[in-house]
Amino acid sequence: MAASITPREEVDAILTSIAPRKQPRQAITMLPPTEELDEKLLVVSFDGSARVKSSGGAFSAVVWSLPEWTVISAASKYKTDLT
Template sequence: MEVKKCERGEEEILGMLAASITPREEMDEMLIAISPRKDCRLKISTSPPTVEVDEKLLVASFDGSARIKKKGGSFSAVIWRLPEWKIVAGEYRYALDLTVNEAEYNSFLLGFELLADLDRGRVIFCGDSNLVIRQMRG
């Protein structure tokens, strides 16, 4: 038997392998056993934004990703006009030597670049980076 440290990403493969071995009726019990025991330290609670009928509202979606082994990251931003959810701008880019957080920040800034030339009213930013969102909220 050989024992070695898992590389990042192999945990998912091992989980799928374990799921294929575990009988289906025991799956819930197995998932509870491996689920994280801690709850989130800070939960951000906000009310959903509302849109007035005659309001100009844009939604800026941003996301970034990086691969340390591939030494690069990509990031993108898309601007939507509500209420019809029409895409009015979008762009993606790739850069060398980015961390995940740097890719997320670059995507956030790319959203501002795309908004610069648009006629806009209120803008709502949506992204999955807790670091960027918490810092922008203050």
């Protein structure tokens, strides 16, 4: 029975040749949105869940006006025909 030790430099060279190439992370530059003085901006948030066994589910929604974050409308309901 024979045994040998492969030098570390050779192991690194072999692993480099078979290792998947890593792509550098790409930085995405995105400018923040701007608001004109005459624009009316709204943010809508919705969350809900539907039940599979018994048709129906609950949901909530909120509408805000920007830039003050004033609540325009808010609702939370249960609907029997929600899927």
